[in-house]
Amino acid sequence: MENFIKDPSPQxxxxxxxxxxxxxxxxxxxxxxxxxxLFSGVIMKYFKGDFFISFTENCExxxxxxxxxxxxxxxxxxxxxxxxxxxxxxxxxxxxxxxxLAGVYSSVMLERRRLTEWELGVVEMAKDFGVSLEKxxxxxxxxxxxxxxxxMLSIDPYLQGLTGSRENSISLVKEIGLDETTKLGELDExxxxxxxxxxxMLVTKLNPKATRDDVxxxxxxxxxxxxxxxxxxxxFFLDNVGSKALIQLALTPSVLEILVExxxxxxAKGFTVGQVYQKGKFYVVxxxxxxxxxxxxxxxxxxxxxxxxxxxxxxxxxxxSKYFLESAEEGLIRVDIKD
Amino acid sequence: xxxxxxxKELETDALQEIPINSFSNDLEVLKKLRLRYNxxxxxxxxxxxxxxxxxxxxxxxxxxxxxxxxxGSFDSFVFELLEKIKELYISLLTGNLVSNxxxxxxxxxxxxxxxxxxxxxxDIAFLPIRLVVPLWIAExxxxxxxxxx
Numbered sequence: 001m002e003n004f005i006k007d008p009s010p011q012x013x014x015x016x017x018x019x020x021x022x023x024x025x026x027x028x029x030x031x032x033x034x035x036x037x038l039f040s041g042v043i044m045k046y047f048k049g050d051f052f053i054s055f056t057e058n059c060e061x062x063x064x065x066x067x068x069x070x071x072x073x074x075x076x077x078x079x080x081x082x083x084x085x086x087x088x089x090x091x092x093x094x095x096x097x098x099x100x101l102a103g104v105y106s107s108v109m110l111e112r113r114r115l116t117e118w119e120l121g122v123v124e125m126a127k128d129f130g131v132s133l134e135k136x137x138x139x140x141x142x143x144x145x146x147x148x149x150x151x152m153l154s155i156d157p158y159l160q161g162l163t164g165s166r167e168n169s170i171s172l173v174k175e176i177g178l179d180e181t182t183k184l185g186e187l188d189e190x191x192x193x194x195x196x197x198x199x200x201m202l203v204t205k206l207n208p209k210a211t212r213d214d215v216x217x218x219x220x221x222x223x224x225x226x227x228x229x230x231x232x233x234x235x236f237f238l239d240n241v242g243s244k245a246l247i248q249l250a251l252t253p254s255v256l257e258i259l260v261e262x263x264x265x266x267x268a269k270g271f272t273v274g275q276v277y278q279k280g281k282f283y284v285v286x287x288x289x290x291x292x293x294x295x296x297x298x299x300x301x302x303x304x305x306x307x308x309x310x311x312x313x314x315x316x317x318x319x320x321s322k323y324f325l326e327s328a329e330e331g332l333i334r335v336d337i338k339d
Numbered sequence: 340x341x342x343x344x345x346x347k348e349l350e351t352d353a354l355q356e357i358p359i360n361s362f363s364n365d366l367e368v369l370k371k372l373r374l375r376y377n378x379x380x381x382x383x384x385x386x387x388x389x390x391x392x393x394x395x396x397x398x399x400x401x402x403x404x405x406x407x408x409x410x411g412s413f414d415s416f417v418f419e420l421l422e423k424i425k426e427l428y429i430s431l432l433t434g435n436l437v438s439n440x441x442x443x444x445x446x447x448x449x450x451x452x453x454x455x456x457x458x459x460x461x462d463i464a465f466l467p468i469r470l471v472v473p474l475w476i477a478e479x480x481x482x483x484x485x486x487x488x
Contacts, residue, residue: 025454025456027456044439044465045439050442050453050454050464050465050466050467050470051442051464051465052453052456052458052462052463052464052465053462053463053464054458054459054462054463055459055461055462056459056462058456058457058458058459058462059456243463244437244444244483244484244485247437247444247463247483248437248485251437251439322461327461328459328460328461329461330461
């Protein structure tokens with residue numbers, strides 16, 4: 001079906017997407033990812049007839065994802081969009097920009113990849129709507145949050161000892177000669193270099209080949225939101241509430257504020273990240289944070305490769321997500337693993 | 340007969356418990372009456388029973404809406420159905436449904452064919468509320484509440 005030699009042509013997806021609106025009713029077969037769900041939510045928002053989302057391949061319109069490769073197909077027409085997220089192919093509008101960027105960035109975050117050329121083009125066009133792009137540390141919301149909190153919330157890079165730990169993050173900030181209220185933007189060059197050195201030390205402990213590119217990347221901001229934190233919030237909500245939260249976000253973008261606030265509130269309480277190991281077909285992460293998707297990002301860094309399926313061990317129980325498992329359930333799904 | 344049921348119902352404030360076997364013999368008589376006769380006199384007799392049944396329905400419905408108790412009777416299905424409609428109504432009006440214009444997001448709870456499409460357990464459907472009610476009552480779907488109670 002797919003032509004692997006063909007070059008990606010995400011620009012061709014727009015015509016296909018527009019043709020969807022000519023249907024009397026529409027059924028989309030999609031993978032269970034924040035990106036695909038947000039894409040579907042935006043399509044549904046403007047669709048006039050009955051609308052269905054299937055997580056099996058029952059529908060004539062399909063969002064297909066194999067590894068990082070993606071295709072959109074509809075009634076025999078198929079567009080290969082390469083590694084670009086589904087959401088990046090949606091018509092760009094101010095009303096849907098939050099959902100589009102949340103879809104793009106969740107795909108980037110969960111797959112630990114950089115923005116594709118196409119996605120960078122989308123971000124470039126979105127600058128007209130107030131989006132800004134800067135190259136800086138990957139830690140979340142450094143413009144808004146005190147540095148220690150950004151470090152504590154950082155799951156990519158996973159900063160062993162700092163991620164999830166308020167105490168250790170504050171200690172590090174103090175060791176550098178700063179305090180709990182200092183923000184990244186207030187650091188002078190000397191502090192910045194010391195911080196970068198300390199971060200690189202932690203990152204290279206996990207991955208000796210890590211370079212500055214592993215901790216510095218293109219950061220996208222929109223309406224004061226750091227898209228890294230937005231991606232964390234939609235993943236956290238998908239893990240804990242299910243697709244309805246993301247569909248509601250597509251319908252009412254202003255709920256993003258609540259998703260980000262609640263996720264931040266939970267993560268800022270602190271969480272542990274313990275052992276990461278393989279058990280049968282599963283990668284287990286011992287943690288106190290109820291989010292298999294977010295912890296999978298840590299697991300990828302510890303294992304040094306993409307890992308699936310990920311389960312988290314909360315107390316003595318194992319849980320995963322529909323993102324990793326074929327299941328009719330959503331939210332945290334209990335997995336039976338014998339110790 | 341139905342007139343007795345209605346009289347009893349009117350005498351009390353609480354809903355009377357009416358098990359189906361308490362009037363099953365009367366039902367047989369009425370069924371035979373309907374089958375055997377087709378003249379105007381009997382049609383009028385049947386009409387009177389139908390009006391009594393309608394009155395009983397209205398009285399019992401009024402009582403149920405008043406105090407929300409209605410289990411154990413032949414018509415408890417009406418109250419169960421009303422409970423679901425009431426729940427949906429309240430959720431719709433208080434912003435607890437994931438909805439877009441007139442369509443409500445629902446989760447499929449068992450395999451079903453809607454608009455000729457096969458949906459599996461766990462799939463999602465956005466349907467007009469008039470379709471949501473019967474499919475929910477038949478337990479094929481559950482409307483998605485933004486926050487579960």
